Amino acid sequence: MAHDSHSVSHAKTLPADLSAPAFVDGWKSRALIVGAVFSVVAVILAYLGQSQDPEHLGWDHLLRAWTMGTMITWGFAVGGLTLLMVQYCSGGKWGLLLRRPLEAMSRTLPLVFVYWVVTAIFDKHLYLWAVYTTKDATEAALNSGLITEIQAHCLNFKRPMLNPFTYWWVSVLCFAIWGWYAWRLNTLALKRDAQGPETTPYWIKKLENISGLGIVIYSVIMTAAAIYWVMSMDVTWFSTVYGLLFLVEQGFQVLALGIIVALSLSKAEPYKTILRQTEQHDLGKLTFAFVMLNIYLAFGQFLIIWSGNLPNEINWYLDRIRGGWGVIITLDFIFHWLVPFTLLLSRDLKRNKKRLILACKIMIFAVAINQFWLIEPNFRDAARKLHFSWGILEYVAVPVAMTAFWVANFCMELKRRPLVQVNDPHLAEILEPEHANA
């Protein structure tokens, strides 16, 4: 910033109180109410579904929907941790803007762990490999017509990887690694703020070094988690881009939530001072990139499998297109790509708080549709046969309740520390008037 002698500085000053505004408590209580109401609805639906002929799948549907809720909240927590690491490596004023919300997301990991433990305890209702753990059991199930020949073959062939023991240990190890990174980055950030500006270069390097390796490790273990938790619901199918699809989905949903949080916080200090249109626009552009990346990978996977048309691959798609599922994937396409793409294409929309928030809400809704489309057709009663039952409504009730409780947890964490990191050179830049830096 080359201010010469006769021009005065027009920089804004940071307010003295950097803590989260009081209305964050309001968000929390609202989230808790929504969570409680939908929990009750979920239990009622489970009983209704359990008593419904001919399937009696109420509690099974609750568990499947629970997995969906786990995946969505896991996306926010671990995705938030990862975007935190990315912005430490990339730098940029948008990173300073989102840092504290992202830290708060990463600190919700214990709740996600609890969510996951429930799916792990009831793994027999979700994963064939958890039911048929030996060759004999698989053989018996095949003979009594409970599983198909291809399923039996895959169960036996993939058993070294897909068995309860490995599943538990890999998952716990993944959580331990994410937990360590979340703990480390969160503690160091506070330490950094407690020290003077002379330490800034040290901290920039330090956090960059931790995060750089962290991103690489994250990409590997999140692929493992996505394979164990969701892909292995169908033992017969595999796709090498699967982990990457979840990775991009996490970036997609975390940026959407980050924008909603930052823009909503800007109604009061300190975000009122630090949120500039420039960074809002930048975040919109970054989100747009994730919208494109997502359709690129998702369509790429489909195009390759469609071109190959091999019996061990294409059935996964046919399970998810035929028998009414075509409607869901069309909705997924519309809300996951068409609507966000069209909206975020506009420069004016990215600079308009209200409309940008609306676009981000649509994106998070799309994440839910996508997870539903990924999870439910894995089960024999639903594959190629989308049909109404009380149980299927669990896919609304359970994830809404779980996400609401997660939001309450997030708000609690957000209140824990000042919303702006002060020991950062970007802070001076973000307080400058926009045109001076343009």
Added chain:
Amino acid sequence: MPAREGTYGLLAEFETPGDLVRAARKAHDDGWRRLECYTPYPVEEAAEAIGFHRNKVPLITLIGGLLGGAAMFAMETWISVLAYPTNFAGRPTYSWPAFIVPAYEWTILWAGLSAGFGMLALNGLPALYHPLFNAPNFRDGATTDKFFLCLEALDPKFELAESKEYLETMGPVSVVEVEY
């Protein structure tokens, strides 16, 4: 076409983009309409300050992109369905998933070309002559580190001596008269 002789305008030089934007905003507020900012890199606020909100380049880009995508998709459909219907591994001749990638590429290509040529068509470039290059400080600094505001003589408010005084009040480094 105005006569190309006499005074083109008054050119004020500023040290920082902030000073330029403040000056431009004030001039626009005071009723100036024939005025222009010149900066070595894009300063969006300068464009906004003089009431320059939007242009037609985004629309041209959108139309170009849509036409490009539609053209390629139509061509692929015509080739595969009508001109050379061929059995590839038993797939239907109208296999739309395979058409998406080239259609997408053409969307990008035509959007890009439309943006580039649309911009050139609308902004009058390439121009062989511009009066402002008669000012030595503009020649030296306009593309490196100086920020300029030009009040043009075509503006009804323009009056040489008065307008020069008016510009002097905004704290410029210099104000010079530029001839056609």
